[in-house]
Amino acid sequence: MSHIADNLQAVHARIERAAQAAQRSPDSIRLLAVSKTFPAEDVRAAFAAGQRAFGENYVQESLAKIEALADLRTQLEWHFIGPLQSNKTRPVAEHFDWVHSVDRLKIAQRLSEQRPDALPPLNVCLQVNVSGEASKSGVAPAEAPALARAIAALPRLRLRGLMSIPEPADDLQAQREPHRLLRALFDALRADGIALDTMSMGMSGDLEAAVLEGATIVRIGTAIFGKRDYSH
Ligand SMILES: *Cc1c(COP(=O)(O)O)cnc(C)c1O
Numbered sequence: 001m002s003h004i005a006d007n008l009q010a011v012h013a014r015i016e017r018a019a020q021a022a023q024r025s026p027d028s029i030r031l032l033a034v035s036k037t038f039p040a041e042d043v044r045a046a047f048a049a050g051q052r053a054f055g056e057n058y059v060q061e062s063l064a065k066i067e068a069l070a071d072l073r074t075q076l077e078w079h080f081i082g083p084l085q086s087n088k089t090r091p092v093a094e095h096f097d098w099v100h101s102v103d104r105l106k107i108a109q110r111l112s113e114q115r116p117d118a119l120p121p122l123n124v125c126l127q128v129n130v131s132g133e134a135s136k137s138g139v140a141p142a143e144a145p146a147l148a149r150a151i152a153a154l155p156r157l158r159l160r161g162l163m164s165i166p167e168p169a170d171d172l173q174a175q176r177e178p179h180r181l182l183r184a185l186f187d188a189l190r191a192d193g194i195a196l197d198t199m200s201m202g203m204s205g206d207l208e209a210a211v212l213e214g215a216t217i218v219r220i221g222t223a224i225f226g227k228r229d230y231s232h
Contacts, residue, residue, distance in 0.1 A: 004042060005049035007224045008033070011207075015218065018211035029211055032079055032200075034221030036061065037228045040068035046224065047072060055100075055219050057082025059091055066095050081163075081200075081219060083137055090114045098123040100163040100200050100219075103139045108151045115156035122156060125163040125200050128185060130178035134167045141185050148194050161198030161216070162186050168205060175209035183214045 011031060019026040034055040035043050043054055043065065054076060056062035066078060079098040084107055092099060093114035102108050102124045115122045126148055129138030139147050144162070152159045162185060166178035179201050186199055202210025202218035210218055222228065 002045045002049070003226070004045040004224060007226075008046060008049050008051055011220055011223050014207055014223075015211065018208040021208075022212045022214075024211070024214075028216060030217045032081075032217050032219045033224050034081065034203075034219050035065070035225060036082070036221065037230065038225045040065045042225055043069060043076075044072075047076065051224075053077040053079060055079045055081045055221075059084075059088045063091055063095060086110055093122060094119075096122065098125070098160075100125040101127045101137070102151065103127045103129075103137060103147075105147060105150050108154055108157060112154035112156040117156075121158040123160045124151065124157050125161050125198055126151065126159070127163045127165070128182060130164045130181045131167040135165070138164065141181065144185055145189060145192065145194075148189055148196075152194055159194070159196065161196040161200065162189075163200035165203075166201075166206070172209050172212075175206040176213055179206075179210050179213035179215070186214070 015029050016026045019029060032053045032055045033046050033051050036057040078096045079100060080092050080096045081100045084092060084101055086106055089107060089110040093111045094116055099122060111122055126144060127138040128144055129135050129140055151157060162182055164182045169175045182199060182201055186196060190196055198216050199214055200217040202215045204220050204223040207218050
C-alpha cells in the first residue's frame with residue numbers, strides 16, 4: 001500500500017473512534033482530503049484507495065489539477081476551501097462542486113450568476129469567524145443569519161451549511177470551544193427555518209474535537225498527504 005492509502009486508513013480509524021466517543025454514526029461524517037500543494041498523482045493514489053472528495057485552496061493550482069484528472073471527473077467531488085477573490089469566482093463556479101469559504105454576499109452572487117446552467121446548483125457553506133479578532137476571514141456570527149438568508153435565496157447555489165477555521169489550540173477542551181460556537185449558530189439557523197445539513201469543521205490537529213461537536217465534513221490535509229512544502 002502507498003503511504004497515502006495507509007494514512008487514509010489511519011484517518012478513517014480516528015474518525016471512527018471519535019464518532020464512537022460522541023455516540024454518532026461514523027457514516028454521518030465525510031472525509032474531505034485536502035490536496036493543496038500536492039500533485040495530481042497523489043490525488044490519484046488517494047482515489048485508488050477509495051477517496052472521492054478533495055479540497056483545494058488556490059484557483060490556478062486547482063484548475064491544473066482538475067484538468068490533469070479530467071478522466072476521473074465524474075467520480076471525483078472538488079471542494080474549494082480557500083479565500084476567494086471576486087475576480088476569480090468564474091472558474092470556481094465552472095469547475096467545482098462545493099465552495100466552503102463564502103463569507104460575502106458579493107462572492108455568492110457572482111458564483112450564482114456564473115454557475116453554468118448545465119451543472120447542478122453549486123453547494124456552498126458560509127465561512128464563519130469563530131475566533132474573533134484573531135481571524136480576518138469569515139463572517140461575524142452576529143451577521144451570519146442575514147447573510148445565510150440572502151445566500152439561500154440565490155437561484156444557482158444550494159446553501160448547505162457552515163464552515164470554520166479556528167485558531168489552533170493544543171488541548172481538546174480548548175479545541176472544542178470554537179466548534180461548539182459554530183454548532184450553536186448552526187442549530188439557531190435551523191431553528192429559524194434555514195435548511196442546513198453541513199458543518200465543515202476539523203482539520204488534522206482537531207478532528208476529534210470537531211467530531212465531538214457535530215462536524216459532518218472534516219477537512220484533512222497533513223494527516224493524509226504529509227507536511228506541505230510551500231517553497232515552490
Ligand atoms: C489546508 C487546509 C486544511 C487542512 O489542514 P491540515 O491541518 O493539513 O489537515 C483544512 N481546511 C482548510 C480551509 C485549509 O486551508
